[in-house]
Every structure is written in structure tokens, then in C-alpha cells.
Amino acid sequence: MSKSGLVIMRALSVALSFLLIAVAVVVSVRPVHAAPDADLWPDWQAHDPSSTVEIDHGDWQAVLDRYVTQHAPGVTSFDYAAASRDGGAGMVAGYVDAMTKVSVNALNRDQQFAYWVNLYNALTVKVVLDHYPVDSIRDIDISPGLFSSLLSSGPWGKKLITVEGRTLSLDDIEHRILRPIWRDARIHYVVNCASIGCPALAPEAFDADKLEAQLDQAAREFINHPRAVRINADGGFVLSSLYDWYRDDFGKSDAAFIAHLRKFAGPELTKALGDITELDIADYEYDWALNTR
Structure with missing residues (x-):
């Protein structure tokens, strides 16, 4: 390599070192999991208020019945080890796959809400099972982007499924659909991040006919627990x-x-x-x- 080339390489190396230091400083002062803004994707506003179509979440309920244990109000656990060895992972994957084929835009709002929350929770469980064993969902560092592992480790930014021809990540479901459309703080109590500190993974699938009661229950159970x-x-x-x-x-x-x-x-x-x-x-x-x- 020429002398000028070596000079350029050294300059680039120094610049990269300063950039990494700057990123490290930013990481040290920002939250471990900085929250995205609620930013509506207009395409998902479509719905049919007159629709009487009901989505069957029985397959997800079967998973919850089999692998979720409720230890106290608002405290549950999921048996990933059992699901990994006895076919549970296939049950979860089958449910997620079936949900990707639903015509979401043709549903009424309550059906859509139950659909997205159940799909989000099932997809979170699927991601963990796909990478199990792990100690934390943040160890599943698959989100795309430069420095993503430094700034926001975890799977939330990864495009995981396609619904109505659009590829979606967990972040997309929560921050581009659920939060901006419904604008209900109780959403945070029902979407589960597979962590002890998170509001519990509900042992009951969300049902369009009883959403208010389910949302209130999730809020009460989390807020009155010491981790909240x-x-x-x-x-x-x-x-x-x-x-x-x-x-x-x-x-x-x-x-x-x-x-x-x-x-x-x-x-x-x-x-x-x-x-x-x-x-x-x-x-x-x-x-x-x-x-x-």
C-alpha cells in the first residue's frame, strides 16, 4: 500500500474510534430500551364498522392453557423449555401463520384490537422459542441497522411477518398500529415482552367481546404489583x-x-x-x- 494510502487508512481508523466512543457515550446516558414514538401508518386505519366477522383465537388459547402458569394476580410465566421439546413451538408458529392470512382491514375495530394484541404476544413467544434457550429476550439481537446492538438490543425492529402484503416487526405492531390508532394507555399492560418486569402474559386470549374488562384487569393487576x-x-x-x-x-x-x-x-x-x-x-x-x- 502506498504511503498516502496508509495515511488515509490511519485517518479512517482514528475517525471510527472517535465515532465508537461517541456512540458509547450516547448509550451510557440513554435508556436501555428507548421507546419509539407512536407514529401511525395510515394504511392500517382501514376497518369495517359493520363487520360481524369473528377471528378464532382458540389455537392461541390452547398454547396459553398448556404453557402459562399464573403464580399470583398479574404474575405469570411461560414454560419455554416444555414448549421447545413437546411441540408447543409448532403450535405457536401455526397460530402466527394462520393470523398472517387474516383480512384485517375487513374487521371491526374490536376484532382488530384483539387480533393485534394476540398476534403480538404470540409472535413474541415465537421469537423466544426460535432462539431458545436465552436468559433474556434482549439477547435475541436481530434488529437491523448500524449500531442497533449498542442502541437497542433485542428483536423488536426485525421484520418478522407479512400481513395484508406489508412486512411487520413487533415495533410496527405496537407503535405504528396499536398505540396510534387506539390511543389507550392500557395497551402497555397487555402487550408482553417476555420479561419478568413486563406486565404479565395474560393466561386468557384477548376477546373482542370483553376487551374493556380484560384491559381493566390487566391494568389493575400490574399497577398494584411492586414491580410497577x-x-x-x-x-x-x-x-x-x-x-x-x-x-x-x-x-x-x-x-x-x-x-x-x-x-x-x-x-x-x-x-x-x-x-x-x-x-x-x-x-x-x-x-x-x-x-x-
């Missing part, structure tokens, strides 16, 4: 990082956020909240360990 809200020894609130990543969804002001918590709070949390109008937040926490037995 607890008081530390100094009297400060320790909250789930969910409330940091998606704060605006739960209420932009302290008063609005506290009102959200109060709406679903049980006696213990109601007492802890008292008549406060501002939260003394000591910390945010999240356990990314796999939600397995």
Missing part, C-alpha cells in the same frame, strides 16, 4: 421503567399520571398515593430476565 409501583425506605416512589419510556401515554402531567394510577389502585396503593399531586420518583426499575418457570 413501590415505596422505598426513604418514602420515594420506585416505578416500572414502563412509566419512564411511555410517560406521555399515561399522562403528561404528574396530576394526570397520578389520576391514571388512582383509577386502578387497590387499597394499599390508594393509601400510599394519598392526596399528592406530584410524585417523588426515586428510581425506575425493570427486570429483563426471561419470564420462564
